[in-house]
Amino acid sequence: DVKVTQSSRYLVKRTGEKVFLECVQDMDHENMFWYRQDPGLGLRLIYFSYDVKMKEKGDIPEGYSVSREKKERFSLILESASTNQTSMYLCASTPGNSPLHFGNGTRLTVT
């Protein structure tokens, strides 16, 4: 089974802090994605990557950046956390010819 591991289940950060969310997958998938999930809005795509060192903006990239230095690891960075970034963050991966596999999410609270 594919395993997508997000390093933190819960995080509490202060406004203005730089926040790193880490994600690792163990199935050698080329493609990795970051979504955020909010009540009533569903999942929305923040950033994705089809290869190492490559990144593309999703539907809501403002306030975020990403890093993919190794194939198995994809990091989401909140440059200066704000309260409207309080959300559930979900990392996912796919080999490119089948649907996404998700991690269990990181629930981030920004105070």
Add this chain to the structure above:
Amino acid sequence: QKEVEQDPGPLSVPEGAIVSLNCTYSNSAFQYFMWYRQYSRKGPELLMYTYSSGNKEDGRFTAQVDKSSKYISLFIRDSQPSDSATYLCAMNRRADSWGKLQFGAGTQVVVTP
């Protein structure tokens, strides 16, 4: 207006009943249609996916797609309390964009013993 609409529920059914879930969408370019199940404090897990119009069955689950009406459904037969979860529909515009999905907001399902 959202591209994918899904009733948030909650939908409460007695054990053994059929659960009927649906999503409507506005973009006729969507080709692959997925259903994910999400338990509380967990990530979504894939239940089924279908391509274009038609039916697909997997055990107690049946997925239907009607592209002419831009409407997809998921049916759960003989529902169990363990089916209590949020069900998310998702779809993508091109066959090579498995990760760039448009999601519904999710329907919460409660199956009571």
